[in-house]
Amino acid sequence: MKKELLMGTALVSTLGAASVAEAVTATMSGNHQVGIEVESPDSGGDQKKQLNDNNFSVSLSETTDAGVTISSSFSIVNEASASSSVGASDMDAGLSLAFTDGSKLDLINAGNASGSHDISIPGSAGSEGITATTANKAPTGLDFATGSTVYGIEYHTAADFLVDGLKMSVSASTDNSVATGATWKNDGHIAVGATYVTDFGDTAVTIGAGYSETEGSLNGTTPTTEESSIHFGISAVTGDLTVAVGFADGDDITTGSGTTANVEMDAEVVKAGIKYVSGDLTFNLGIVDGEGTDNAFGSTGGSADSMNKASASVSYAVASGVTAILGYSNSDSQNEGASDDKDGSAWYIGANMSF
Numbered sequence: 001m002k003k004e005l006l007m008g009t010a011l012v013s014t015l016g017a018a019s020v021a022e023a024v025t026a027t028m029s030g031n032h033q034v035g036i037e038v039e040s041p042d043s044g045g046d047q048k049k050q051l052n053d054n055n056f057s058v059s060l061s062e063t064t065d066a067g068v069t070i071s072s073s074f075s076i077v078n079e080a081s082a083s084s085s086v087g088a089s090d091m092d093a094g095l096s097l098a099f100t101d102g103s104k105l106d107l108i109n110a111g112n113a114s115g116s117h118d119i120s121i122p123g124s125a126g127s128e129g130i131t132a133t134t135a136n137k138a139p140t141g142l143d144f145a146t147g148s149t150v151y152g153i154e155y156h157t158a159a160d161f162l163v164d165g166l167k168m169s170v171s172a173s174t175d176n177s178v179a180t181g182a183t184w185k186n187d188g189h190i191a192v193g194a195t196y197v198t199d200f201g202d203t204a205v206t207i208g209a210g211y212s213e214t215e216g217s218l219n220g221t222t223p224t225t226e227e228s229s230i231h232f233g234i235s236a237v238t239g240d241l242t243v244a245v246g247f248a249d250g251d252d253i254t255t256g257s258g259t260t261a262n263v264e265m266d267a268e269v270v271k272a273g274i275k276y277v278s279g280d281l282t283f284n285l286g287i288v289d290g291e292g293t294d295n296a297f298g299s300t301g302g303s304a305d306s307m308n309k310a311s312a313s314v315s316y317a318v319a320s321g322v323t324a325i326l327g328y329s330n331s332d333s334q335n336e337g338a339s340d341d342k343d344g345s346a347w348y349i350g351a352n353m354s355f
Contacts, residue, residue, distance in 0.1 A: 024070075028355070030056035035325065035350015037128050042343045051127050051350070069098040094150070102158030106171075110154035113171035114210030115146035117193030119233025121244045122273030123286030124311035126327020126348030133340040136333055137254060138290040138307040139269045145229030145252040147214040148189045149173040165197040180217040183255045184262050184297070189214040203238045208246075216253060221297040223264045227253045233271075240277040246270070252292070267292030280317040286310070303337030313348075323352045 033053040040046050061071035073093045094108030119142070132138070139145075152173025159167050175187035193210035214227035229250025236243050249268040273286035290307045311329035318324050327348040333340055 024060045024062040027059045028056070029059070030054070031352055031354040033127070033325075033350060033352040035127060035348055037126075037346060037348045039128075039130050039346045040344050041130055051348070053127060053352075067100040069096075071096045071098065104156040106154040106156075108152075109150040110148070110152045110171055110173070112143075112146040112148045112189060112191045112212055113154050113169035113193040114191040114212035114229070114231065115143035115193070116154065116156075116169050116171075117195045117208040117210045118142040118231055118248075119206065119208040119235050119244055119246045121233070121235075121246050121271040121286060121288075122242060122275040122284045123271075123288070124313040124327040124329055124348075125282070125284055125315050125323075126311075126313050126325050126329075126350070128327050128346035128348035129309070129311075129329050130331050130342050130344050130346055132307060132331075132333040132342045133335055136305045136307065136335040136340055136342075137252070137263055137265050137267070137294040138292045138305040138333070139248070139252065139267050140271075140288050140290045140307055140309065142231040142233060142246045142248040142269065142271065144248060144267065144269065144290075145214070145227050145250040146189075146191065146210070146212045147186050147216075147227055147253075148191075149176055149186055151176060152189070166194065167196075168192070168194045180219050182219055182262075184216050184218040184223070184253055187215045187217055203236050206235045206237075208233045208235075212250075214253075218262060218297060221262070223253060223297050224295070224300055225251045225264070225266075227251055242275040243273075245272040254294075262297050263294045264297055265292040265294040282315040282317075284311075284313045284315070286312075304334075305336065306332075306334045308332045318351070321354050323354075325350050325352060 035051055037049045037051050038046060055075065057073055057075040059071065059073045061069055063069045072095050094106060094110055097105045148171065152171060154169055154171035156169045157167055161168055171191045173188050178185065189212060191210065191212035196207045198205050209232045211230045212228060216227065229248060231246065231248035233244065233246030247270050252265045252267055254263050267290065269288065269290040271286070271288045273284065276283045287310045291304050293302050293304045295302050309329060309331040311327065313325060313327035316324045325348065328345065330345045332343050
């Protein structure tokens with residue numbers, strides 16, 4: 001009996017000590033989107049797919065006595081796709097230090113300052129679309145050439161830097177010390193980006209721009225030019241109406257396998273979109289026009305790849321955090337100046353649950 005009492009006392013003491021231990025603040029967020037997509041390519045028959053998009057992330061933060069907030073985050077992903085060579089990505093963030101003056105410093109896996117300031121362009125909220133052939137390298141995003149390594153930092157100024165409404169970022173990363181191989185390796189980058197916010201009467205205007213320069217290496221072959229890009233975008237919000245347009249131009253380098261390995265590309269992309277909110281309904285309309293001439297390392301010439309896409313969607317807020325989505329897109333793509341047989345239209349109907 002005496003031994004049992006001693007063991008019980010020790011257990012209670014241990015649990016009590018554990019309950020006193022402090023921990024950082026953790027918050028969770030994510031979404032579960034599920035729907036049906038119907039693709040109607042110009043060549044071949046219709047295809048139906050069930051699509052799922054699941055995201056779950058945990059954000060961690062704590063503030064020191066000096067007022068500096070230390071934060072990080074991680075996401076839970078499907079282990080099968082995360083461990084594969086196709087579509088694999090690092091879902092863990094580094095550390096961020098937010099200072100009392102409003103500035104912030106990202107450490108490790110910080111990202112690219114140019115990509116941090118690209119303007120969000122409205123487009124379909126659905127998950128529909130016909131995927132172009134893998135040999136088609138035409139870009140569709142403003143941040144198509146903003147590479148970096150996880151061994152980097154990014155500094156964000158406080159708001160109203162130098163002038164009211166201006167915020168800037170600068171970033172740099174180094175190579176990972178892995179020996180140069182047969183596939184082009186990102187050795188590091190430097191980048192700068194800026195966002196300026198102002199008002200014109202009842203319209204809130206946001207302007208975003210950035211520049212990035214990335215260096216790399218490949219055994220035996222040198223690219224005609226290193227990866228670099230510049231982008232510019234502007235968004236105007238008047239009440240429930242948002243109108244945005246963006247442009248990017250630069251040299252991109254992609255790697256893969258077979259005939260698509262180690263490709264360098266001179267590319268540009270234009271995007272524009274409109275979003276209108278009316279009560280529980282949200283209407284989106286967007287277009288993208290991307291073009292890029294890709295070549296094997298060290299060579300020039302060739303014909304351009306292209307991707308032209310128009311998309312639209314209607315979203316309805318069914319309940320708090322639950323949105324029904326109906327989306328449509330139509331695309332026209334070319335590889336080396338000729339149709340890649342991936343043109344056509346696609347529909348999507350589904351629902352998104354976020355928390």
